Amino acid sequence: MRARTILVAFGWSFIISSIILQALYVTPTLSWAYYVLLVLASVMCGMLIVDLGDIIMSYFMVLLFSFSTATFFLGVLPSVAGALQSGFMTSDLVVSSAMLMIAKSTFPGVWVLCLLAGMLGGGIGERIEPFPGEESEEAPK
Amino acid sequence: MKRVAMYKLVELTFCLAIAVSALMLVPATMNYLELYVALSHMYLRINSFDIYPDSTGESGSAVVSANFSIVQNSSYAGLKALSINILVYYNERAGYSDILFSRKFTVRDARLGPHSSLDLITANETYVEHFSLFADYNNQSMARGDPVKLLFSSDINLYLLGSQSAETVYLDDVTYQMPYYVS
Numbered sequence: 001m002r003a004r005t006i007l008v009a010f011g012w013s014f015i016i017s018s019i020i021l022q023a024l025y026v027t028p029t030l031s032w033a034y035y036v037l038l039v040l041a042s043v044m045c046g047m048l049i050v051d052l053g054d055i056i057m058s059y060f061m062v063l064l065f066s067f068s069t070a071t072f073f074l075g076v077l078p079s080v081a082g083a084l085q086s087g088f089m090t091s092d093l094v095v096s097s098a099m100l101m102i103a104k105s106t107f108p109g110v111w112v113l114c115l116l117a118g119m120l121g122g123g124i125g126e127r128i129e130p131f132p133g134e135e136s137e138e139a140p141k
Numbered sequence: 142m143k144r145v146a147m148y149k150l151v152e153l154t155f156c157l158a159i160a161v162s163a164l165m166l167v168p169a170t171m172n173y174l175e176l177y178v179a180l181s182h183m184y185l186r187i188n189s190f191d192i193y194p195d196s197t198g199e200s201g202s203a204v205v206s207a208n209f210s211i212v213q214n215s216s217y218a219g220l221k222a223l224s225i226n227i228l229v230y231y232n233e234r235a236g237y238s239d240i241l242f243s244r245k246f247t248v249r250d251a252r253l254g255p256h257s258s259l260d261l262i263t264a265n266e267t268y269v270e271h272f273s274l275f276a277d278y279n280n281q282s283m284a285r286g287d288p289v290k291l292l293f294s295s296d297i298n299l300y301l302l303g304s305q306s307a308e309t310v311y312l313d314d315v316t317y318q319m320p321y322y323v324s
Contacts, residue, residue, distance in 0.1 A: 021169065027303030083174045130148050
């Protein structure tokens, strides 16, 4: 995997976790608008990665990193930021309920959709990816 | 040439998407963190509380007029309340063991905005139970020269994070000293 692909995968994870978090901050399930955003983001990232093998590898990175990021923001951050008052709610309870909430609202639909959209993006990406040397040839012009 | 331009456009959109995600995530996260502050700092405020014997109704009954507020003292936006339960106890010497009255306020999806309060009003409601014992307690306290203190215990049923089912949040108990004896 190229470094560029890894960078795109991290970006993909960040966008996906941001969309999921913004949905879960206000509602326990994702509405269709969030699904559309997730598909668009995944198609775009697939277009940048292009190679199907790399897309699948990146997808597993995205799955792991997005789930961890969402758990961190929903479950760990309140205690790290000192928002949880002692005796009011334990941090363990918040973390476990956050993980449950993310799993219930995203598995398996969201993740399957992201993979399929990423693969679709890869297909589109093959049509728009510059030919080897095309980018470097442009510079002298 | 066209492919390069198209590819560059996708790259630019990707960078913009990351920036927009970060920009939108920050305020949403700040608001989410305030949820815990809102839940732990929410309290019951007693604006007024009056109880007196019902001279017109059944003997041993009382009329209660009260004005409470549930104060949401944080900047969190997104709290909705279903109902509030208030239980009033007396007999401080025995650890507020005796109940005076209880009241459930159904507010049906009332929004508790940032730094706002929800007013709960009981106007001239008649209570039959427990009042005669409370009147006796007042007489005993008056004989001893002790003030009559009440303990207000409350909980609020809230829809958290857009959930369809309400969660119960227990508020801190509030003690209130009666300004007069009721007998």
